[in-house]
Amino acid sequence: MSKAASQQSPRDPALGVAALLPPNPDPLLNQTITPELIRKHGLLPDEFELICKSLGRQPTLTETGIFSVMWSEHCSYKNSRSLLKGFPTEKKGETKDYGRVLVKAGEENAGIIDVGDGWAVAFKIESHNHPSAIEPFEGAATGVGGIIRDIFTMGARPVLLTNSLRFGELSSPATKRLLRGVVAGIAHYGNCVGVPTVGGDVYFDASYEGNPLVNALCLGVLRHDQIRLGKATGVGNPVFYVGAATGRDGLGGAAFASRELSEASAADRPAVQKGDPFMEKLLIEACLEMMAVPGLVVGIQDMGAAGLTCSTCETASRGGAGIEIELDQVPQRETGMNSYEIMLSESQERMLVIVKKGREKEIEAIFEKWDLHASNVGTVTDTGRMVVKQHGITVADIPANVLTDQAPLYKREAKEGEWAINARKWTPAALPDLDAKGVEAALSALIASPTISSKRWIYRQYDNMVQHGTAVGPGSDAAVVRLRLGDAEKFIAISNDCNGRYCALNPKRGALIAMVECLRNLACSGAKALAMTDNLNFGNPYKPENFYQLSECIQGLAEACRFFDVPVVGGNVSLYNESPAGSIDPTPTVSIVGLIEDEKHITRQTVSTSGSRLILLGGAPHELGGSQYLGLCHGIKAGDAPEVDLNAESLLQTFLLTQIKAGRVIAAHDISEGGLMVTVTEMLFTPEVGAPNALTLGAALDLSSLSASRLDALLFGESQARAVIAASSVVEKELLSLAASVGLPATTIGEVNASGVLSLAKGSIKTQWNVATLRTVWETTIENAMRRPGLN
C-alpha cells in the first residue's frame, strides 16, 4: 500500500467498521444522502442498502454518483446479464486456420477473432439511442466516437464502421429532423476521423417515433501480439490520463441512458456529450504509436460511459488491483469542478493508460508529438480499492470489484403482451388476393417505401472509401472490405440485420430471423461467418411484456448462434427505449463478420449484363405475416413472423457459398423485406459509376411453374431460407441438378435482358414495369423527402 493511501485509510481496524470520509473540499457535496437523492440517482432503496453494507458506512454524494453510473443498466447489465449467459462465446468447430475467439465477450472492451496468419479483428456494436433522441447530431457523432475508442483501446487500427438506424415514419417532421441530424452526426465524426462507413441498415416504423435507434459498429485490425487489455497490474505503475480535458458535459450519461425518455428529457441536454473527431484522430494515432512500443503499455481503457469512474474501477477490478488517483492532476476544461463532476463527466476522447513504471518520459514524448495531454494522475495499488482524492483529500474509497461485479442481478417478471398474442391470430383469409393491376401497384409502392428504397441519400454523406479498402460499399447485401495485413491482404464481409416487426409479433422467431438473414447476406456475398456482435434494443424491462421480449429474443439469437457455430464476441444492451407513445418494437440488432477466402469469391447483389438466368433458391412461399406488403398496402401489422427452419437455412447458405466458390454465381441477393419481386427488381439496379447511364437492363420473369395458394404471398411474402441468384445459361442446368442433389428447391424464374422492362407472367396474370422508372422512385424516395428548398 502506498504511503499516502495508508495515511488516508478510512477504515478504523479497532472499530471493525469504516469511518466516514473527511469532508469534501466542495461543501455542496457534503449534504446528507436522502431517499430523494437516492431516487434521483436511479438507485433503488435495496441497492442503496447494499452499497452501505459493502462500504461499511453511508456513501458520500460523490460515491453515490459513482455507484449510480456503475450500477446503471448501461454499465452493469443488471436486468439482462442473467439472460446473456445463454450466448455461446467460443467456436466449437475447426479453428486451425481462422475463427478462434482470442478475446471473449464481456472480458474486455471488445471481442477479438483470429482471421489467420497471425492477424485478428476486434469488433463491437454499441447504442447511442437516448442521446440521439435528444440531440441527434452530437448523440450520433459521439456514438461513433465511443465505439471507435472501444476498438483501438484493444490495440487494433479501426478500419470500418457500420450503423443500424431506426426511425419513425419518414412522413413525420420529427423523423426528418432526427434523420438529418443523426446522418450528419455520423458523417461528421466518421468522415473526419478517417474510418469508412461501409454499410448499415435503416428501417422506418411508427414504433420508433420519438425514440430512434442509433447503433454504431466499429471493426479494427491487429496482429495477435498487438492485443492490449484493460487491466491495471503492477503495483506502483503510473496511471496516465490522455486525450481531451474534462468538462461538465455528459454528466451521468450512463444513468441517463437507463431511464425512459419523457417530455422533460430535453432538460437532460447537458447529459449529451459533444464530440471532437479531430481529437479522436490524434488519440488513435498517438495510442497506436504508444502501443507499438514494446512493453510500454501495461493496460489501457477508453473513458466512455461513466468516464473516469468506469475506466479506473474496471481496469483495477480486471487486474485484481487497486487504483489511486488525484483529481488535481486531471486536465480540466473548466475551473472549479468538484469531484462529483470530474468523476461522472462523460467528456469525449479520453483514455486511461497504465504505463510501465520508469518509462513515463516515453509516453509523454509521444503525446507531445501529437499535441495531446498526457497527465500522470495516479498509481496502481494492491488494495483492490478505487481511491479518489482531490487536493489530497480522499473523496471516494470503494472496493473496485463491488462497482464492477457486485451490482445486483435481476430476473424481472416476463409475460407476453396481449397485443402480440392477438396480432398473431390474424390470417389472410379475409384479404382479397391481388390481380394484375394490384401486383403492378404493390411492387411500385414497395420499391418506393422508405424502408425498402435505396439509402443513397444517407450513405453518400458518409465517407465510405477512405483507407481505400472498400471492395463492396453500402447498398449490397453485405459490405466487403480488404484488410491490408503487412504485405498480405484478406477480404472480410459484414452485415447488419433485424426486423423489429417480426420481433414484435414473435420475439424468438424475429431474433432467429435476424441471425439467419444476416448469415444469408454474408453467404450471398461469398463470405463464411466468423462471429457475431449484437445490440439489444428493448423497452423498459420492468414491464413484463418487454422483459418477455428480451428473454425470448436472446434465446432466439443464442439458438441460432449455437446451430451455426457463430460465437458472440460482445455487444450492448439498451433498455428503456420508450417514448410517451409506448415501447419500441423489440430490436435485437445483429452484426456478423465473415471472411472471404479469395477475392474472386466477392459477389454482389446486382447483375451488370443481360443474358443471365435468374434462379430462385428455396421453396415457394405461402406466408404474409409481418410483411412490408401487409403493412404498406393494407395498413396491417399482424400475423405470425415467417417460419424459421435452421436446417433449410443451412442447406441454402452452404449451397450458395459452394456455388460462389465454384464460380457459377454471377450475382446473389437474399429474399427479405418486400419478398421475391423486390429482390429481383433490386438485382437490376446496378450501381452507376460516374454519370447516370441510360439504363437498359430488364428481366422477363415467368413464375408459372411455382405453385402458390396466393399470388400476393408468392410475390411479396417474406418466407425465409430463400435467395435469387443470377447465373450464366451455360451453368444453369448444372446448378439446378446440383441443388436437386442436395435437396434444395431451385427453379429458373426468368432471364435478365436489355429491354429496360421487368415483365412478370404467372399463369394468366401478366404485368410489367419500366425499370428506369422503378429505379428513379427507389433512389429518390428518401432524397425527395429530405430535400431542402434552394439546395441541391
Add this chain to the structure above:
Amino acid sequence: MKVAVLQFPGSNCDQDAFHLFASGLKVNTKYVWHKETSLGDADLVVVPGGFSYGDYLRCGAIARFSPVMKAVQAFSQQGGVVYGICNGFQILCEAGLLPGALIRNSSLEYRCITCALKVETSTASFNPNFLGASVKLPIGHGEGNFRIDEAGLARLEANKQVLLRYENNPNGSLSDIAGIRSEAGNVFGMMPHPDRAFERFHPSMDGLKVATAVLATKFPELLKHTA
C-alpha cells in the same frame, strides 16, 4: 523518382496517397511529418486528403502555417512538383500556391460518390491524348465547391489551367471545375481522389493514369512508356 507524402494532424488519406504511389505505381515513397522543415530529396510532394486540424476553421487554413509548408513553398518556387488531393487542394489554395478557394458544397452535405470527369487539354500529360476524354474518380468532401473571381476564372481558362471538370457537377463548383494547376505548371490540385481508384476492386483504376500524369511533369519519359 521519389515521392514525399505530407502528414498533418488530421490527415486521413495519407496512407491512401502513399499506396497509390508506392503500391500502385511502385515509386519510392515516404511520409514527411508536418513539423519537418525539409523535404529531403523528394521529386514530388503530395499533400493528401483528410481533415487537417479538424477543418474546424476554413479547410486548410491552419495547415498552411505548419512548419513543412515553408519548405513546400520554397520547393515549388524552385519548380518542384506539388500535388494536392482533396484537403491537400484546399491547403494549397489557402497557402496561395493555387488560385481560388473551396467552399461548402451547394447541397450543404458531404458527398462520397464516383464522378465522371472530362479531361481538359492543359499540359503535356493532362490532356485527352494521354488520359482519355474522360476519367472516373471517387470524390469525398463537404467543401469542394470551387470559387474564384471573374478575372481569376478568365486567367485559368486563358492559360488552360483547368485539368478536370465534373460531367455532372456534384458540389456547385464554378464552371464544373474539379482540378487545376498553377500558372507555372508545377503545382496541381484536385478534389477527386486518384488514391481511391487504383486497385482491382476500386470503382475504376483511372487514379494510376492521373497520378502518372502528375509525375510526368517532372519525368516526361513516363509519357512514352504509357503511350
